[in-house]
Amino acid sequence: MIKLNLACGTAVMLLAWAPYVQAKDVAIAAGEGAQMRLQEALIMAEPGDTLVLDAGKFVLSDGLSLDVDGVTIRGAGMDRTVLDFTGQMDAGEGLLVTSDGVTLRDFALENPKGDGIKSKGADNIVYHRVRVTWTGGPSASNGAYGIYPVESTNVLIDGVKVSGASDAGIYVGQSSKITVRNSIAEANVAGIEIENSRDALVENNMAVRNTGGILVFDLPNLPVMGGGNVILRRNLVVDNDTANFAPPGNIVASIRRGTGILVMANDGVLIEDNVLSNNPTAHVMVIAYTQPYEDERYNPFARNVVVGENAFGRGGDDPQMGGAEMLVAAFGGALPPVMWDGVSQGDTGLTVSEGVTGWSLNLAKPGQDPATGQPAPLDVPQPGYSFDTASVGAPAELEARLTS
């Protein structure tokens, strides 16, 4: 049964200034008929409503979707309210959100057949303390993305946890004004991926035991390109040594096991104050787009990438690349923390803070065979490019929803 818990008159008066004066809570219990009851509540919700999911396991047969603005879905906690998609028969994701101003918090999805939560064209969205888990651990048969906002403006992802995604745990695509923080991405192919997106802040996250920890990409032939203005700071990027289990054909299938942070074809990426340890291929890799493409609008170069001060632990000691043994031997047992392909567009190439060491393949152009490179210690200028911290991240008003 759907219970309507209307706020009392006093509360309504107090909240009269709020945009949704008739907002109500709708409680939904786990158990028999969860699919129909939950989906019906999602459809019948009105702007401002909160769907309160009780603790328990909601066994679902089909994907869910929300298309009403300003709705909150709130569970009893990411370990207490579980949407179980193990028996899912239909749809490409567990939960699809296509409306603006939505808040998703304090619940979990397990074993969605495709993606976990996809929010498409859903502006001003907050994901808070949501968990997406493929419970069988890394497997190519797991779904692709755990948390998947795309084509959206103003995205706040805070305190989420994703593991087992066969592509990216937290994937933000073709979006702008993004914050991903305080989250854990564990045992995915890519932990956190910012793709074809602008103005992203990725901070205070843990990316552990993925194939690659944090990726910043721009890809061709997409409606939205020109990714950049991204800051990655104060993240723990550790032990990313899981063998790549992505199905071939996807871009992340090319990620080398043991990659900490990878920047490919972007404009303006700052990497600083992170802790990187035990990433056996490279702590930081900066490269141009490697594949052939046909798209005049696309820029394949990594431009204005800045590696500031970071804490680099052990790493680069088992690189997954051709000639690894010779390279490791040449560098005295482990590659230095920053790997660059050497490909730059004019003078917009990689810069690093004083004391940051690395090596370069010294390639001349995008797509050049790495085997034809001339590996040598990194020799690049110190940063002159400046980042405007205020220009990255989700707007402050999204934060207010975390405390409400």
Place this chain on the structure above:
Amino acid sequence: MRPRNVLLVLAAASLGAAALAAPLAAPRAVNDIAVSQTPLPGKLSDFGFFADPLRQFPSSGVTAYRLNTPLYSDGAEKLRFLYLPEGTSAGSDGEGLLVLPVGAALIKTFAFGEGDDRRLIETRVLLHRADGWTALPYRWNDAQTEATLAIAGGRVNLTTPEGEAISYRVPNKNQCKECHGVGGEVIPIGPKARNLSTAWLQGMVTSGHLDRVPSGSDKLPVWEHRSDAEAASVARAYLDVNCAHCHRPGATASNSGLDLRWEQDDPQALGIGKRPVAAGRGSGGLLFDVVPGKSGESILAHRMKSLEPGVAMPELGKSTVDKDGVAAVEQWIREMPSR
């Protein structure tokens, strides 16, 4: 009470009186209030689209039509109708969608079984209201006497014409929009002039329901006669009708960059040599959407042939593989010259 609401109450009252006076409970004329005003009519009979619902005989003002190349839905027989309120008519807009007035409705019933064994499963309605189109699914009861609003969709066990026992999916209201949405608005998909026969369009003109036969009408091949048409034309028509409502700019799968509309002629947009973006395991280990000459290496065909959620395309309304559709697309890819 605002004047509009007063009018509504009066209108409802007069309708109620009319219904009491009529010999049958179900109205034989279409209820324009239900079509354009009632937020969520609970029963299909509320609309009065059918003089004989079981036999699917339409009421006055409701015209049956077919599409040259139809959307595949697990082999369901589909009965399509267009309702135009009295005194209104549709307009033509080249080869694209007919321009339907506010108050119009599109009705599509899904049925399985032949002759006396035919079972009506669901009827989907698209209502053109002052604030845009509304899509609603109705599910038929076992007695076949009524279909009721299934806002959250549902599942029905049935056997397809091919003899497969399946769990057939009735879409929920949101899923209607997943296919019918462009730029956040719900729009019709089917009745585009290019996919309607000239004869039907001419009939609509003659009866005063359409301004003229649109230029560019009747371009898509008739599916049953596809062996007479070029493979590319058949496949492109199939992809347009079955895939392009999502795989086009502004629609559900816009972020894939794949645009399968009939009018698209950029090879990359059509998937030729295009790498997957967010396909995940849907790629099946293949590198490109379409590899000319090699259907077995083309993700497009691979996903059409799958029934696994997360891999299968289309994502919705598919419990069986459309073997004829796959054959048409595979033939197109096989005959495609290498680039």
